[in-house]
Amino acid sequence: MRLLVIEDATDLASAIADFLSEEDCLCEVVHSYSDAVHKIENFHYDCFLVDLTLPKGDGLNLVRRIKKMDVEAGVLIISARNAVGDKIKGLEAGADDFLAKPFHLSELNARIRATMRRRLRVRRETVIHFNEISICEDQRVVQISGKNISLTKSEFRLLNFFIINKHRVLLKEHIASHLLNDVSMSIVSYDFIYSHIKNLRKKLILNGAKDYVQAVYGLGYKFSDK
Amino acid sequence: MKLLDRTGLDFLMISIVAIALISLLLAFAIRVAVDNEIKNDLIEARVVLKERFSEDVELPKEIRAIDEIIEMVPVDTIDFQEAFQDTLLMMLDFEDDKPVLDREAYVQYRYTENINGRFYRVTLSHPKFETDDLLLICMTFGLLFLAILIVVLNLSNRIAAQSRWLPFHQMLEQIRKFRVTEPSIFDLQESDIDEFSDLREAILEMSNKISRDYHALKEFTDNAAHEMQTPVAIIQSQLDIMVQRDLNASSALYLSKMQHQLSKLKDLHQSLLLLSRLKSDQFIEREWLRVHAILAEEIEELKPLWESKGIALEKRIVDCQVQANARLLEIMISNLLLNAIKHNCLDGRILLDCQTDRLVIQNDGPSLKVSPDALFEKFAKSDQSTASNGLGLAIVKEVCTFHEWSLHYSEENQWHQVSIIF
Numbered sequence: 001m002r003l004l005v006i007e008d009a010t011d012l013a014s015a016i017a018d019f020l021s022e023e024d025c026l027c028e029v030v031h032s033y034s035d036a037v038h039k040i041e042n043f044h045y046d047c048f049l050v051d052l053t054l055p056k057g058d059g060l061n062l063v064r065r066i067k068k069m070d071v072e073a074g075v076l077i078i079s080a081r082n083a084v085g086d087k088i089k090g091l092e093a094g095a096d097d098f099l100a101k102p103f104h105l106s107e108l109n110a111r112i113r114a115t116m117r118r119r120l121r122v123r124r125e126t127v128i129h130f131n132e133i134s135i136c137e138d139q140r141v142v143q144i145s146g147k148n149i150s151l152t153k154s155e156f157r158l159l160n161f162f163i164i165n166k167h168r169v170l171l172k173e174h175i176a177s178h179l180l181n182d183v184s185m186s187i188v189s190y191d192f193i194y195s196h197i198k199n200l201r202k203k204l205i206l207n208g209a210k211d212y213v214q215a216v217y218g219l220g221y222k223f224s225d226k
Numbered sequence: 227m228k229l230l231d232r233t234g235l236d237f238l239m240i241s242i243v244a245i246a247l248i249s250l251l252l253a254f255a256i257r258v259a260v261d262n263e264i265k266n267d268l269i270e271a272r273v274v275l276k277e278r279f280s281e282d283v284e285l286p287k288e289i290r291a292i293d294e295i296i297e298m299v300p301v302d303t304i305d306f307q308e309a310f311q312d313t314l315l316m317m318l319d320f321e322d323d324k325p326v327l328d329r330e331a332y333v334q335y336r337y338t339e340n341i342n343g344r345f346y347r348v349t350l351s352h353p354k355f356e357t358d359d360l361l362l363i364c365m366t367f368g369l370l371f372l373a374i375l376i377v378v379l380n381l382s383n384r385i386a387a388q389s390r391w392l393p394f395h396q397m398l399e400q401i402r403k404f405r406v407t408e409p410s411i412f413d414l415q416e417s418d419i420d421e422f423s424d425l426r427e428a429i430l431e432m433s434n435k436i437s438r439d440y441h442a443l444k445e446f447t448d449n450a451a452h453e454m455q456t457p458v459a460i461i462q463s464q465l466d467i468m469v470q471r472d473l474n475a476s477s478a479l480y481l482s483k484m485q486h487q488l489s490k491l492k493d494l495h496q497s498l499l500l501l502s503r504l505k506s507d508q509f510i511e512r513e514w515l516r517v518h519a520i521l522a523e524e525i526e527e528l529k530p531l532w533e534s535k536g537i538a539l540e541k542r543i544v545d546c547q548v549q550a551n552a553r554l555l556e557i558m559i560s561n562l563l564l565n566a567i568k569h570n571c572l573d574g575r576i577l578l579d580c581q582t583d584r585l586v587i588q589n590d591g592p593s594l595k596v597s598p599d600a601l602f603e604k605f606a607k608s609d610q611s612t613a614s615n616g617l618g619l620a621i622v623k624e625v626c627t628f629h630e631w632s633l634h635y636s637e638e639n640q641w642h643q644v645s646i647i648f
Contacts, residue, residue, distance in 0.1 A: 009456050015463035019470070053452075080455035083503075084553055102459035102492055105466035154530040169469045171482075173489045179530045192534035217478035219469055219485075 001116065002044065005029045006036040006062060007051040007078065016049065019105040020112070033057030040066055047074040047116060049108075052081060052090065060093045067094035074115040078103070104174040106165045113164045130163045131225060133209055149207045154179055155200045158193075162213070162223035171220040197221060230387050234380055241376045248372075249365055256364055260357040261333065265310055268294070268335040268350045275348070279341045297349040301338065304345060308337035315351060330355055393417040397429060404433060406440045444502070451499045458492060497617035500557065501604070504624050509551045517546040517555070517648075518580050524559045525578075528567065536573040543580040548648045550629050558625040561618045562587050562644060569642070586645040594642075598635050 003020060007013040008031050017027040028045075030036045033054045039045075040062065048066050052059035063075055077090040082100035090098050096115040099108060117126050117137065127136045132145045137160055142149050151159065161178050162170070172190040179193065201213050214222045271294060295315075311334050319328045331354040339346045393415055400412050412433050414426045465488065469481055503509070521543065532539060548555070566576050566589035574590035594601065602623035605616040622644075626633040632647045 009460055011460045012456070012463050015460070015467050018467055019463070080452045080459070082455075082499075101455045102462045105463055153526075154533075171466075171469060171485050173485055174466075181527055192531050195534040196530055216469075217473065217475050218482045219473075219478050 001025045001046045003027045003047045003049065003112070004036075004039055004043075004045045005049045006054070006059070007049065008032065008054050009051075016105065016108065020109060033062070036062055037065065040069055044070070045073060046119075047076070047112060049076050049078055049112075050095070052077055052079040052086065060089060063090065063093040063095050072119060074112070074119045076108075076111060076115055078108070104171075104177065106161070106168060106170055106174045107178055110161055110164050110178065128160075128163055130166060130212070130223075131210070133159075133163070133204070135160055135163055144204070144207045144209045147207065149203060151200070151203060154196050155203065158196055158200055159204075162221075165223070167222065167224045167226060169216050169220055169222050173220075175220065230384060230391075234384070237380065238376065241372075245369065245372050249369060252368060253361060253365060256361050257357075260360065264333050264352050264354075264357070265335070268310075268333070268352055271296075271350055272335070272337065272339070272348070275350075276339060276341065295332075295349075295351040297351070298339075299347045299349075301345045301347045304338045308335075310335050312354070313351075331358070390419065393419070393422045393426070397422075397426060401429065406436055447502045451495070451502070454495060458488070458495065461488060462492075494617070497621060500621060501617065501624060504554070504621075504628055509554050509628070512549050512551055514547050515550050515552055515555055517548055517559075517585060518543045520556055520559055521578065521580055521585070524556065524563055528560070528563050531564075532567045532570075532576065535567060535570060537567060537570055538573070538575045540575065540577045541580075543578065544582060546580050546582050546585070546648075548629075554625045554628065558622050558646075559585075561622050565618055565622075565644075566591075566642075584645055584647045586643060588641060588643045591640060591642055593640055594637060598637065601635055602633065 001024060003025055005013050005016050005027060007016065007029070010031055013029045013031060017029050021027045028039065030039055033056045036050075036054075036057075040048075048062075050059045050062050050066075054062075059077065059079070063077065066073055066075055075095045077095045077098045078101060079086060079090070079098065080101045087098045096118065097111050099111055114137070120126070126138055127134050129135075134143045135141070135156075140153075140156055142151055142156065142159060157179055158175065161175065172193060175193045175197075176190045179196065197213060201211060204213075205211055210225070212223050212225055214224060216222050275296065313332055313334050314329045315332050316327050317330050319326050332351040333354055335348075335350040335352075337348055339348050397414055400414060404412070412430055414430065417423045417426060465481065465485055469478075469485075473481065525539065525541075562585075563576075566587050569589070569591040570576065571590050571592070576590075577586075577588040579586040579588070602619045604620040623633055626646060629648075634643075634645045634647075636643050
């Protein structure tokens with residue numbers, strides 16, 4: 001997958017590229033409106049990350065331009081302006097999703113994957129595989145070695161998030177804010193994720209999967225077979 | 227008391243005092259004038275008398291003219307000075323055909339007259355009661371006239387004031403409607419009365435200044451908030467990259483602490499941003515919303531939280547519709563639920579009661595350490611050590627104020643109740 005990151009904050013842009021490039025994903029970064037226009041018109045990308053507030057130009061115009069060039073491309077807006085109006089304008093311009101700054105890179109990754117899955121739904125299988133586990137987000141089905149297992153909604157979201165961000169360290173905060181759809185304002189403790197992780201692990205092992213959930217020091221967890 | 231009544235009353239008091247003084251003066255003046263007139267009459271009468279009696283030889287002892295009583299007593303010498311004096315005379319009067327003696331006031335003029343070589347002590351008495359009647363009539367008409375004048379003036383002033391005070395009442399109405407958050411400009415009518423036109427100018431100047439300052443401050447807050455988003459986003463992204471590296475346990479601990487504080491900073495920032503924007507145009511849009519549906523959604527959203535804490539959630543929910551801003555209502559319900567979960571005990575209870583006109587959220591939890599009044603204030607924490615930013619309930623309160631809902635809190639035996647009446 002080819003991805004273009006249009007973001008004027010260079011440190012943020014490079015961190016995004018660094019984080020996402022570990023996947024099957026080729027990331028390019030531009031910092032200005034004019035560079036973005038040049039890239040959009042001369043190269044092909046599957047997905048775009050667009051910052052709305054660029055120094056010399058409106059990100060919304062870029063979104064419209066992208067959609068005019070390639071209606072199939074996935075577009076994700078990342079913006080510091082988190083007003084309802086901005087969000088609606090962005091979606092109306094043709095963006096698939098809107099992510100307010102600041103965000104976790106793992107959450108950004110999950111959003112990009114979800115966007116791409118929606119885009120590719122017509123053409124391709126939307127099931128993700130991880131060894132013996134396969135997960136289909138649209139139908140909310142999880143199979144282990146071809147056998148359906150039942151998970152609660154939270155457990156399902158947790159597993160999906162883990163597999164999308166496989167081999168990466170996920171902090172407690174990342175997992176909590178993903179599970180709570182980012183309503184996690186002023187949460188006292190993230191303890192609640194432990195019980196969900198414990199239950200998920202138990203169900204996976206019970207149904208014949210290996211234990212892929214690894215605790216990483218006091219930081220968080222990693223879903224990996226390495 | 228209205229200004230008009232106040233001034234009217236003052237006017238009336240002053241008028242009464244003034245009338246009393248004027249009537250006294252008037253009565254005195256009339257009295258003096260009439261007395262002088264009587265004295266002049268009596269002096270004239272003396273001249274006439276002398277001419278008349280010079281011809282006659284024999285004089286009667288007492289003569290009654292129309293008004294005056296003339297008494298003449300022959301004397302040998304001039305034994306006293308001529309003088310005027312007030313006196314009371316006993317007069318025979320008839321009341322219901324019966325003779326009655328009555329005292330009546332007279333002015334007497336005494337003098338000694340030489341008539342045909344003989345001295346007479348003459349006493350001319352002129353009744354005063356006629357002048358008393360005159361005085362009474364004068365005073366009555368005068369007072370009546372003044373009273374009518376006062377009433378008419380007062381009434382006409384009142385009627386005129388209705389239209390004269392119109393600009394003032396209009397200004398008052400507009401000031402009442404003034405909201406610093408709304409961009410509406412005052413539409414005040416010009417007045418030809420100096421005070422009102424001064425007031426109008428002062429109000430316009432003041433409101434413009436307030437609006438300008440408010441918008442400048444708001445813009446500053448907005449910009450400051452946005453400027454903060456990017457550095458926070460960058461720190462977060464660097465942290466996310468860093469934790470992917472191979473870390474030793476102590477580095478991981480530091481990173482974990484950094485992430486924890488960064489999350490708190492983000493929450494605090496989001497909350498403050500929301501509070502500062504609450505009254506902006508952004509949330510002005512209102513629609514009919516189904517509270518029970520939003521409540522159900524939020525319960526589902528927060529399920530991972532309350533489920534893991536073993537909280538038993540009881541619901542008594544009926545259809546409830548309110549006109550509100552969708553985003554704010556969601557935030558409010560979410561914050562209330564979060565609060566009920568956060569301050570709950572392990573295996574506690576939450577009771578949600580949603581009726582057509584109110585939402586009541588009850589929960590178990592240790593007693594408050596702050597006063598219930600301070601609970602909804604910004605940065606009020608029941609426990610300083612908690613990670614809570616102390617803005618959740620302040621936001622709830624602001625949302626309620628914004629929609630003009632009433633918010634109540636009570637606690638009984640560690641059973642807390644927050645109710646919102648739409």
